[in-house]
Amino acid sequence: MAQGKKVSIIGAGNVGATICYWLAMRKSCREIVMIDLIEGVAQGKALDISQATSPEGSHTQIRASSEYASIENSDIVVITAGSPRKPGMSRDDLLLINAKITKGIVEQLKTYAPEAIVITVSNPLDAITYVAQKVGNYPRNRVIGMAGILDSSRMETFISEKLGFGYGQVTASVMGGHGDDMVPLPRYSSVNGVALKDLLSHGEIAEIIEKTRHGGAQIVRCMGTSAYYAPANATVKMIEAILSDSHSIFPCATLLEGEYGYCDTVNGVPVVLGKNGIEKIVELPLNEDEQAQFAKSIASVDALLETLHVNHFFGT
Numbered sequence: 001m002a003q004g005k006k007v008s009i010i011g012a013g014n015v016g017a018t019i020c021y022w023l024a025m026r027k028s029c030r031e032i033v034m035i036d037l038i039e040g041v042a043q044g045k046a047l048d049i050s051q052a053t054s055p056e057g058s059h060t061q062i063r064a065s066s067e068y069a070s071i072e073n074s075d076i077v078v079i080t081a082g083s084p085r086k087p088g089m090s091r092d093d094l095l096l097i098n099a100k101i102t103k104g105i106v107e108q109l110k111t112y113a114p115e116a117i118v119i120t121v122s123n124p125l126d127a128i129t130y131v132a133q134k135v136g137n138y139p140r141n142r143v144i145g146m147a148g149i150l151d152s153s154r155m156e157t158f159i160s161e162k163l164g165f166g167y168g169q170v171t172a173s174v175m176g177g178h179g180d181d182m183v184p185l186p187r188y189s190s191v192n193g194v195a196l197k198d199l200l201s202h203g204e205i206a207e208i209i210e211k212t213r214h215g216g217a218q219i220v221r222c223m224g225t226s227a228y229y230a231p232a233n234a235t236v237k238m239i240e241a242i243l244s245d246s247h248s249i250f251p252c253a254t255l256l257e258g259e260y261g262y263c264d265t266v267n268g269v270p271v272v273l274g275k276n277g278i279e280k281i282v283e284l285p286l287n288e289d290e291q292a293q294f295a296k297s298i299a300s301v302d303a304l305l306e307t308l309h310v311n312h313f314f315g316t
């Protein structure tokens with residue numbers, strides 16, 4: 001990893017700028033560079049965020065640029081560039097447009113920040129992570145998709161809401177792809193150590209699982225565009241774990257090479273994050289039902305990858 005703590009964010013929209021704001025407020029890194037396609041967007045937001053964080057004593061230097069050369073020596077590059085969905089759309093509807101954008105960006109990263117760890121955020125998250133991985137031909141530990149932390153935090157919120165207590169004490173776990181077939185794991189969720197099944201009925205847990213699966217769409221329906229505070233917070237958690245080499249476990253999207261019985265596909269699984277990106281993939285023992293749900297999630301992502309292949313996205 002390059003010396004220092006420099007994070008570049010490609011796409012200074014809602015998610016990208018909120019990541020920048022939150023990183024600078026928390027003083028998590030020394031330098032942030034934002035790049036956006038639309039002239040002035042990154043520049044204006046960099047000024048605004050600097051002027052917000054300066055009174056907080058933040059040492060983080062925030063710069064905007066339209067030149068990829070500015071990302072040189074980044075420790076981490078976050079890709080949030082691309083279209084968000086609108087009400088009535090699925091994340092999968094963004095596949096071709098965001099895959100093309102990601103490909104162009106990764107080609108720049110290979111030139112200007114070849115050693116950086118890449119965190120993908122753009123949707124559909126698992127397929128976009130696969131695109132970044134393949135186009136960049138990265139070792140798999142260096143490309144990590146953000147989704148599982150967000151989905152888990154949604155499940156935690158829905159659990160606290162249903163219980164009416166335990167706010168801030170819930171630990172929930174969601175693996176699988178970032179789509180309607182994600183795999184919330186009530187068996188691995190608890191409230192300050194108390195198992196969920198001892199606090200809620202089967203029906204109540206099923207309701208929480210459904211709400212978690214559609215948590216993103218719920219916000220899109222409310223706002224006309226997608227969420228950004230919780231997605232930015234989840235991304236910042238990943239960045240901080242990598243920069244501090246904390247070896248924390250988080251659910252993240254990664255290329256599977258035999259884990260859980262799958263190869264050459266991306267899906268969300270628990271990983272250990274440290275200075276090398278993914279330090280380890282954790283293989284949870286899944287029961288039959290969880291395995292079936294995970295298989296469905298893999299099939300959904302594979303269908304998107306097939307669409308990319310049919311469209312000759314990776315050549316030939």
Ligand SMILES: NC(=O)C1=CN([C@@H]2O[C@H](COP(=O)(O)OP(=O)(O)OC[C@H]3O[C@@H](n4cnc5c(N)ncnc54)[C@H](O)[C@@H]3O)[C@@H](O)[C@H]2O)C=CC1
Pocket residue numbers: 010011012013014015016035036037038041080081082083084085094098101104105120121122123125146147150178225226227228231
């Ligand atoms: N993985 C996850 O859990 C989440 C993923 N997302 C996804 O993140 C992406 C960004 O969402 P928002 O920030 O809300 O959208 P936004 O529209 O606010 O921002 C996207 C930005 O990307 C820029 N952009 C587009 N093409 C570019 C290029 N080639 N180079 C540089 N910049 C480019 C646009 O000008 C825009 O400013 C969407 O695809 C959305 O679906 C959003 C929330 C959660």
Ligand SMILES: O=C([O-])CC(=O)C(=O)O
Pocket residue numbers: 084085091123150178215216217219220226227231
């Ligand atoms: O729902 C969307 O389109 C954005 C996203 O991935 C999320 O908030 O989970």
